[in-house]
Amino acid sequence: MMAKVEAILNVTHDKQRYAAGDTFEVTDVQAEALIASGAAKKTAQAATAEPKVKDEKPAETKAPETKKAAQSK
Numbered sequence: 001m002m003a004k005v006e007a008i009l010n011v012t013h014d015k016q017r018y019a020a021g022d023t024f025e026v027t028d029v030q031a032e033a034l035i036a037s038g039a040a041k042k043t044a045q046a047a048t049a050e051p052k053v054k055d056e057k058p059a060e061t062k063a064p065e066t067k068k069a070a071q072s073k
Contacts, residue, residue: 007021
């Protein structure tokens, strides 16, 4: 999985330079190492992000009645 982090210090990661305050995406393992070293922190978005799962059933729709069905009632 990927994690979004914010650089606390100027960081070079995968030959890309990031200034303090820049956000960038890394693997979870890389994020843990950057955070443990004090070079980055999890972004607010990453810290609160949860998978969005819909547990709702689709709305049931009824077909309009035909004239014959309406007349037979």
